[in-house]
Amino acid sequence: MSNIIFVLNGPNLNMLGKREPGIYGGETLETIGEDCRSTGAKLGIEIDFRQSNHEGVLVDWIQEAGSKAKGIVINPGAYSHTSIAIHDAIRAVSPLPVAEVHLSNIHAREEFRHHSWVSSVATGMICGFGSQGYLMALHALAARLGAAQQKGQG
Structure with missing residues (x-):
């Protein structure tokens, strides 16, 4: 497994830049994806950046990450507050x-x-x-992965 981080985005995040910029900012999801990929390249991490408005698709991607990725950054959007299915999917791929x-x-x-x-x-x-929260999360996961790799070598 290579150093892949899945960056998953939930409902309505495809509307960034148009949807309530006073709350969510003026950047588009595409720009955030480009920034994540650029930061990932600097950290030696491949970024798999995805968005879906559908809860089951996000669950499928979390499960896929369990076998293909070293970590997940997730902005579940409104599903944060409603989705036990996403909660359970994340538990299922633990300790990712x-x-x-x-x-x-x-x-x-x-x-x-x-x-x-x-x-x-x-x-x-x-x-x-x-x-910037996405980039902070990538740095945090990269540090965690680095520590895990060093622990495995020692």
């Missing part, structure tokens, strides 16, 4: 490290956004830093 990312600070928004089913099974969560 998973970084949950949100563009906005979900804890500073509507009450229903304060709980994430993903957070309890993710390695960590980054929220409120806009698209």
